[in-house]
Amino acid sequence: MSQRQHFARGAGVAVPLFSLRGIHDLGSGTILDLIPFIDWLDRWHQRVAQLLPLNEAAPEEASPYNSASAFAFDPGYISAPQVVDVTVSEPAREWLESRAVQRRVRRLRQSRWRHRKVSYGLTVRLLELGFAHFEAVASDERKAGFERFCRAQAWWLDDFALFRALRELYAGATWETWPEELRWRDPEALRQAAGQLTPRIRFAQYLQWIAAEQWQQVRAHARRRGVLIKGDLPFVCGRDSADVWAQPELFDLSSSAGAPPDDFSASGQAWGLPLYKWDEMRRQDYRWWRWRARQARELYELFRIDHVIGLYRTYAMPLCEGGTAGFVPADEREQMAQGRALMRAILEETGGMAGVIAEDLGTVPQWARESLSELGIPGYKVLRWEKRDGRYIDPRSYPLLSVTTSGTHDTDTLARWCEALADDERLILCGSLGLNSALSTLRAGSGQAPHSALIPALLQRLYEAGSVLTILPIQDLFGWRERVNLPATIDHYNWAYRLPVGVDELDHVPAIRERMETVREMIDANGRNVVVSRDS
Numbered sequence: 065m066s067q068r069q070h071f072a073r074g075a076g077v078a079v080p081l082f083s084l085r086g087i088h089d090l091g092s093g094t095i096l097d098l099i100p101f102i103d104w105l106d107r108w109h110q111r112v113a114q115l116l117p118l119n120e121a122a123p124e125e126a127s128p129y130n131s132a133s134a135f136a137f138d139p140g141y142i143s144a145p146q147v148v149d150v151t152v153s154e155p156a157r158e159w160l161e162s163r164a165v166q167r168r169v170r171r172l173r174q175s176r177w178r179h180r181k182v183s184y185g186l187t188v189r190l191l192e193l194g195f196a197h198f199e200a201v202a203s204d205e206r207k208a209g210f211e212r213f214c215r216a217q218a219w220w221l222d223d224f225a226l227f228r229a230l231r232e233l234y235a236g237a238t239w240e241t242w243p244e245e246l247r248w249r250d251p252e253a254l255r256q257a258a259g260q261l262t263p264r265i266r267f268a269q270y271l272q273w274i275a276a277e278q279w280q281q282v283r284a285h286a287r288r289r290g291v292l293i294k295g296d297l298p299f300v301c302g303r304d305s306a307d308v309w310a311q312p313e314l315f316d317l318s319s320s321a322g323a324p325p326d327d328f329s330a331s332g333q334a335w336g337l338p339l340y341k342w343d344e345m346r347r348q349d350y351r352w353w354r355w356r357a358r359q360a361r362e363l364y365e366l367f368r369i370d371h372v373i374g375l376y377r378t379y380a381m382p383l384c385e386g387g388t389a390g391f392v393p394a395d396e397r398e399q400m401a402q403g404r405a406l407m408r409a410i411l412e413e414t415g416g417m418a419g420v421i422a423e424d425l426g427t428v429p430q431w432a433r434e435s436l437s438e439l440g441i442p443g444y445k446v447l448r449w450e451k452r453d454g455r456y457i458d459p460r461s462y463p464l465l466s467v468t469t470s471g472t473h474d475t476d477t478l479a480r481w482c483e484a485l486a487d488d489e490r491l492i493l494c495g496s497l498g499l500n501s502a503l504s505t506l507r508a509g510s511g512q513a514p515h516s517a518l519i520p521a522l523l524q525r526l527y528e529a530g531s532v533l534t535i536l537p538i539q540d541l542f543g544w545r546e547r548v549n550l551p552a553t554i555d556h557y558n559w560a561y562r563l564p565v566g567v568d569e570l571d572h573v574p575a576i577r578e579r580m581e582t583v584r585e586m587i588d589a590n591g592r593n594v595v596v597s598r599d600s
Contacts, residue, residue, distance in 0.1 A: 069411075069440040071419055075527060075592040076112025076294065076535040077105060080128075080473065080548060081141055082180070082559070083538075085566040088145040090190070091172025091183030093562070095278040096143035098293075099285050100567045106289040107571070108580045109593040112366065113286070114294040114535050116473060116548075120224075122236065122304070126180060126559040127549075129370065130302040130337065132227075134356055135220040137275035140184040142191060147274055149194035149202065156193035176546070176562060188271075195270050213273045220306075220355070225268035226254065227306035229261040238304040249310070279363065290594075294421075294535070295364035297356060299371035300337050307352070308338055314352055316341050318387035319380040326427055333552070334381040339388060342378075342402060350409045357413035357420075364418055369410070372422040372443075376403030376432050400431060407439050421467055425449070442466050445531060447522065448481055456496035459529035468529035470522065470540040473548040478540035480547070482518045490518070497525050519543050520582065527586040534592065538563070542579055 084093030084101060098113065105113055119131035120138045128138075150156045159165060165186065172183055198206070214221060227239070234242055245253035258265060286293050300321060301307045308315045316339035323333040345352070360367045369375070377399040380388040393399050410420060422436050424443035436443055445466045450457040459468055470478045485493065494503035502521040523541070526534050539546065539561075549558045563570075571577050587593050 069419055070416060071442070071532045072594060073591050074111040074292075074533050074594070075109070075587045076114055076292070076533065077110050077538050077541070078114035078469070078473075078535050079538045079563075080116040080559070080561065081118060082116075083548075083561050083563055085173065085563050086143070087566065087568060088143060089173065089183075090144060090169055090186040091175075091179060092140055092187075094143040095141050095275065095282055096146055097567055098282045102282070102286050102289050102291045104567065104570050105291050108584045109587045111290065111593065112292045112294050112533065112535055114366075114368075115296060117296045117298050117370075119298065119301070120228075121302075122231075124181065124236075125302070126554075128296075128559065129298045131298055131305060132302055133220075133224050133306045134298075134301045134352075135359055136224050136272055136306070137279070139191065139271040139275065140180065140187050142187060142271065142275050143278055144187045144190040144194070146278075147191065147194050149198040150190055153194055153197035156190055156197065159193060160190060176564070179556075180560070191271060191274070192267065195267050198270065199266075210270065210273050213276065214269050217272070217276075221269055221272060223310040224272075224306040225265045226258055226261070227309055228268040229264035230257060232264055233257075233261065239309045240304070247309075283363075292365035293363075294366040294368065295360055296368045297360055297370060299369075299374045300340065303336065303338050311352065313344050314341055314348075315339065316380075316388060318384055319382045319389065321374065322379050322381045323426065324379050324391075332379070332381060334383075339378055339380050339392065342392060346402070346405070350406050353406060354409055354413045357410040361414045361418040366419040366421060368421045368423050370423050371426075372403075372407075372424050372436070373426070373428045373432055375406050376400065376435070396429075396431070400435060403432060404435055404439070407436070407441065411439065411441075425472070437465055440465070442532060444469060445529070446471060446475070447526065448475070454492070456493050458497050459525045459531070462530040464530055464532050466531040468526055468531040468534045470526060470536050473537070474551050475547070477537070477545055477547050478519060478522065479543040479545050482522075494518075494521075497522075499525070516543065523583065524586055527583075527590050527592060541583060542576060 079101075080093070081095070081098070082092045084097040086094055086097035086100075088094070089097060102113060105111070117128040117131060118137055118141055119128065120133040120136035121128065121131050125132070144150055145160060150160075168182065168186065172179055230242065230246060231237070231239070239247060243253075246257060283293065303317065308317075319339050320334040321337045321339050322335045325332045377391045377393060380390060380392050382389050391399070393402060414420060420441050422441050422443050424433060424436060425446065433443060442465045445459070445462045445468045447456070447459060447468070447470055450462070462468055471481070475481070476484070482490070491503065493499075499518070499521040502517045505517040519540070523536075526536065538544075544564070546561050548561045565573055565576075
């Protein structure tokens with residue numbers, strides 16, 4: 065294992081931040097909802113809280129992997145009612161307490177599915193009222209703190225705040241439709257726009273400052289509790305993003321990044337995300353990715369690099385005549401050299417202060433996995449996909465340098481997967497993993513739903529895995545059925561899942577508490593209750 069990477073045997077829970085239900089949320093989980101969730105994890109000896117990307121996205125965009133910025137927090141995650149400028153602002157309090165708003169918030173909180181656009185709008189409106197109060201009467205000390213933040217983060221925040229203000233000015237239209245002088249960043253046009261839009265630029269900066277302050281509250285609390293926060297870096301930002309607009313030399317818009325034809329798609333997949341111009345990335349010594357790794361080091365103790373094979377070779381599907389097609393780079397030796405150089409750059413920037421984990425799922429050549437292993441970067445082991453010669457591989461034989469899980473945000477939940485298995489396949493699963501008790505129950509035909517007998521036995525094996533970390537989606541701990549996302553579909557159910565109970569009520573539900581008592585015993589028995597500090 066690389067000397068830069070330090071991991072200890074541990075366990076954790078994966079949950080999208082938007083899925084949490086908090087006392088003060090406006091229809092979507094928020095940053096400060098992580099504090100009671102971290103307390104809950106700590107009580108049950110779970111040492112990692114894994115999240116999906118938290119990046120800024122347009123209100124109409126549901127997927128956290130199609131972001132409007134590689135660096136900005138999504139303001140929809142701000143715990144708006146707990147912002148000091150909101151709590152002391154009479155207009156903000158009156159608006160929040162108005163009957164119409166209260167009814168909307170109540171409906172959103174009660175819904176099983178999140179309505180992102182509505183909750184986002186409520187949050188931003190409340191913060192606008194808080195910002196007006198801040199600009200009018202905030203103390204000199206507080207305003208000085210805001211200015212220090214803006215100066216420290218100017219390397220990305222200046223471009224992003226101007227981009228956000230311009231997108232508001234043009235009613236949310238993509239930057240590719242803006243006037244030519246703004247589209248291609250004429251310096252004089254940008255200067256004039258910045259002068260005209262100063263209040264909205266400051267508001268965009270204010271949102272990021274508030275999010276950063278709340279995030280630091282969570283980080284400090286997590287450290288006191290001994291819980292590590294694991295973030296997620298999307299493979300690339302969206303086409304309509306501040307990054308692509310501000311640094312067009314780094315992105316190829318002639319084609320879409322995607323996946324080659326495989327068992328899931330005979331024609332391949334085009335994701336609508338831009339390609340990198342890898343030649344320019346290399347010429348700049350991967351500076352943009354170094355910035356991302358440096359920021360991740362400041363935000364998280366661990367972070368997952370999404371679609372890591374895309375950093376070795378990106379599959380391109382043309383969007384226009386003459387567009388790039390096939391793998392970039394095309395040569396395997398160049399692919400390996402590029403991936404190793406980029407991953408080394410990321411490790412250099414983290415400096416051992418954050419653990420790097422690779423999402424190496426899908427069609428990944430063995431040489432890429434070997435490259436990651438040589439660099440000391442763990443990949444993933446998803447139980448349902450780990451098979452050899454028609455049998456499932458026992459997690460107890462997984463390599464140490466890996467992360468074990470039962471599924472991802474893109475898969476069906478463990479309960480639904482177990483139910484969907486054919487009877488013969490279910491027996492193969494039990495036989496492969498030595499689940500004798502579950503096997504006897506299934507053969508006896510007890511009348512139980514298949515997942516009722518299987519899930520506790522599968523949890524046992526997952527916590528016994530040879531992997532350094534076992535991190536499970538929260539639904540799979542309890543046999544909950546709702547999934548986070550169904551790939552290749554667009555509807556209001558995707559990226560909308562919310563927990564059935566509030567984070568402060570998890571221990572008040574007997575079935576949840578009973579399962580967590582069993583899980584804690586599994587964690588303790590397998591030495592997964594201690595994780596070293598990232599500073600060690």
